[in-house]
Amino acid sequence: MANHPNALRKCVQAGWGILTNAYIKGFLPGLPPIYQGNLKQVCVPGMNCYSCPGALGSCPIGAMQAVFDGRHRQFAFYVVGYAALIGLVVGRFVCGWLCLFGLIQELLYKIPTPKLTIPAPADKPLRYLKYLILLVMVFLLPFIVRSQYGVGEPFFCKYVCPVGTLEGGIPLVLLNEALRATLGWLFRWKFFLLIMCVVASVFIYRPFCKYLCPLGAFYGLFQKVSLVRMRVDEHVCVDCGKCARACKMNVDPHKTPNSNECIRCRECVNACPMHALSMGIGALKPSAGEEAGEDAPAPSAEAQ
Amino acid sequence: MKREFPLKVTIALIPVAIACMVFGIYRGEVATVLSKAINICMECIGLG
Numbered sequence: 074m075a076n077h078p079n080a081l082r083k084c085v086q087a088g089w090g091i092l093t094n095a096y097i098k099g100f101l102p103g104l105p106p107i108y109q110g111n112l113k114q115v116c117v118p119g120m121n122c123y124s125c126p127g128a129l130g131s132c133p134i135g136a137m138q139a140v141f142d143g144r145h146r147q148f149a150f151y152v153v154g155y156a157a158l159i160g161l162v163v164g165r166f167v168c169g170w171l172c173l174f175g176l177i178q179e180l181l182y183k184i185p186t187p188k189l190t191i192p193a194p195a196d197k198p199l200r201y202l203k204y205l206i207l208l209v210m211v212f213l214l215p216f217i218v219r220s221q222y223g224v225g226e227p228f229f230c231k232y233v234c235p236v237g238t239l240e241g242g243i244p245l246v247l248l249n250e251a252l253r254a255t256l257g258w259l260f261r262w263k264f265f266l267l268i269m270c271v272v273a274s275v276f277i278y279r280p281f282c283k284y285l286c287p288l289g290a291f292y293g294l295f296q297k298v299s300l301v302r303m304r305v306d307e308h309v310c311v312d313c314g315k316c317a318r319a320c321k322m323n324v325d326p327h328k329t330p331n332s333n334e335c336i337r338c339r340e341c342v343n344a345c346p347m348h349a350l351s352m353g354i355g356a357l358k359p360s361a362g363e364e365a366g367e368d369a370p371a372p373s374a375e376a377q
Numbered sequence: 378m379k380r381e382f383p384l385k386v387t388i389a390l391i392p393v394a395i396a397c398m399v400f401g402i403y404r405g406e407v408a409t410v411l412s413k414a415i416n417i418c419m420e421c422i423g424l425g
């Protein structure tokens with residue numbers, strides 16, 4: 074029963090991944106190899122490569138760069154507004170529930186091996202890397218750097234994104250002989266990054282989400298502001314630390330309930346023996362104890 | 378209780394995000410996104 078809420082989350086993650094990549098024809102030999110319909114005018118909320126043969130929607134990070142790197146050097150109001158809207162409503166809930174690449178990393182982490190926690194002195198600065206990637210590779214370089222023909226490049230897609238290699242590159246190369254003949258150093262580089270990411274995911278919980286993903290960084294900026302929030306009822310919390318120990322993103326929800334790093338998976342909420350954590354729209358009304366200004370209760374035996 | 382960001386401000390920011398989207402749609406950015414998404418992105422798959 075303890076795993077029941079987590080099983081629900083896995084079902085939602087898998088169901089959403091299948092639903093948004095349900096273009097079966099893309100996986101069959103023959104043309105066209107990817108979906109070309111109007112649904113692709115809209116982005117899915119998570120990282121999902123639009124060059125995946127099954128993808129029915131667009132990728133927000135790819136779509137932002139597609140506007141930035143165009144000949145007219147335009148700001149991507151449509152996609153940035155869309156992602157900001159999602160961020161304002163749910164924050165990184167998308168990461169915990171609606172991103173296929175997040176699920177893939179979680180499944181890899183289930184492989185039974187010793188697990189690694191990056192020590193805090195290295196972990197903390199590394200977490201900023203994803204913001205740097207968002208700023209430099211998604212916003213600035215596609216906007217600034219131009220070829221002789223006046224167009225830019227999607228720098229993050231081209232040089233970093235392991236999602237594109239896994240969901241787009243590998244299936245398309247396997248299904249298409251003509252593409253196979255054109256493989257070069259760039260594919261080898263991106264394949265190497267993907268392998269690194271896959272291997273790291275076996276030992277570290279969601280390394281791409283923690284350190285590299287520009288979309289997770291973008292949604293993270295809205296965590297403290299979003300409609301959906303987490304709240305700690307400090308009159309009920311007995312400071313047992315169970316929530317922090319349950320969090321595989323290494324957040325201490327008791328201290329920072331709306332940390333940029335929290336993916337809103339709710340594992341801490343379920344782990345709290347005192348039911349002191351809650352998550353929902355507006356994060357919720359104060360408990361009766363808080364309203365009355367009562368003291369916190371003594372720790373229960375279960376919480377020790 | 379820790380200080381929280383005022384919910385009213387969040388609610389006020391939502392129309393700003395929607396306005397951003399609408400402006401982008403009005404400017405024709407949807408067509409740019411669509412044309413990128415319906416053709417295989419060579420950069421994404423590591424060939425470009």
Ligand code: SF4
Nearest residue numbers: 122132135230234237
């Ligand atoms: S390569 Fe990555 S960022 Fe680019 S469209 Fe694909 S999934 Fe999105």
Ligand code: SF4
Nearest residue numbers: 168172175282286289
């Ligand atoms: S951080 Fe990126 S890859 Fe990870 S779940 Fe969020 S959107 Fe997906």
Ligand code: SF4
Nearest residue numbers: 320335336338339341
């Ligand atoms: S703080 Fe809680 S909801 Fe957030 S990532 Fe950690 S366990 Fe999940």
